[in-house]
Amino acid sequence: MQAFVKTIVLTLFVATFFTYFFTDFSVFTTQEEGKQPFFQTAEAKPPVGSGPVSYSSAVKAASPAVVNINTEKVVTVRSHPYFNDPVFKQMFGNLIVDGSIARKRIENSLGSGVIINPDGYVLTNNHVIQGADTIHVSLKDGRSSIAKVIGTDPETDIALLKIDLDNLPVITIGDSEELEIGDVVLAIGNPFGVGQTVTMGIVSATGRTQLGINTFENFIQTDAAINPGNSGGALVDAYGRLIGINTAIFSRSGGSQGVGFAIPSKMAKNIMRQLIKYGRAVRGWLGFEGHALTPKLAESLQLKTTEGIIITAIVRNGPAHKAGLEPGDIIAGIDGKKVKSGQDALAVISGKQPGQKVTLQINRNGRGYSVTATTITRPPQAISEVKQ
DSSP: HHHHHHHHHHHHHHHHHHHHHHHHHHHHOOTTTTTTOOOOOOOOOOOOSOSSOOOOOHHHGGGGGEEEEEEEEEEEEESSOOOOSSHHHHHHHHGETEEEEEEEEEEEEEEEEESSTTTTTEEHHHHHHHTEEEEEEOOOOOOOOEEEEEEEEETEEEEEEEEEOSSSOOOOOOGGGGGGGGGEEEEEEOOSOOEEEEEEEEEEEEOOSSSSOOSSEEEEEOOOOTTTTOOTEEEEEEESOEEEEEEEEEOOSOOSSSSSEEEEEEHHHHHHHHHHHSHHHHHHHHEEEEOOHHHHHHHHHHHHHHHSEEEEEEEETTEEETTTTOOOOOEETTTTOOOOSHHHHHHHHTTTTTTTEEEEEEEETTTTEEEEEEEEEETTTTTSSSSS
């Protein structure tokens, strides 16, 4: 019996010995060239979107400077001309206008705005305050003030107001040029008049143009919920810095469907400075109308590229006319830079101050020319330099 036990023990010892020294444990630990590991171990990676879990600090920094705007407009309503009878006219006297009874009522509208200066300057949308007789601005801390209109720019839908209150909270203005698609953004405003509300989303796109909303467009697109009443409110980054003014939405229902647009802070700042200085935006203008070169149009003109714009109309005695430009000319470049689209040309020309010279690279009948024109102030009802 003892001999049998010894034999079993010896057998187990030998088996363990050979297993230890001849088994390739590398398949359990490392991945050598040409061999597949038995267990696959994932590499440690940082979490996707390593930003803050909460954006409360950004909201606390920005929200006090976001205001509610309530406007009042007195409108005249005329009833159906039932009272054309001379007797009624005599009875109602001055109330009757052109055979109808004139009644006055007040129309109210709601929007939002952003305090951008301790002196009381408030940025908002032009369509929020357009035509208003009285503008009420209410702060988050409960204070309110009647606002004065400093200036408006309908072509970018920017308006600048001023309120007379002390110790105003002011938002920090960020650089919209640094935005990247996928960045987290927060929309702050007063949707449907329910009170200040914050929604979160990301930057869906930048540089959105040709939407037909404004004359000058360079929108930030976001899926942060923007609803009626949010217009003029703040679009801020994850640190609470203002990077846009919420302006418009694409919607079939009238509410947010994840496609909202904001005016970049850089554009808003440039317009704000002009509104403070002049009371309106001052832009350069040459007095021509053009169209972007579509593939079909370029093919019909035997052009090899769709870059540039074709002049379709010239304002008589305007700067372009005086410089010798003609309908049919193709503007291939401005100040030595290629014109890739109609929006490029519009932005460059309108960005000039009146009296500045502009050098245009022209293609006329297959030959290249260089023409210098001097801008004048863009008229309020100017024809667009370019139609897309």
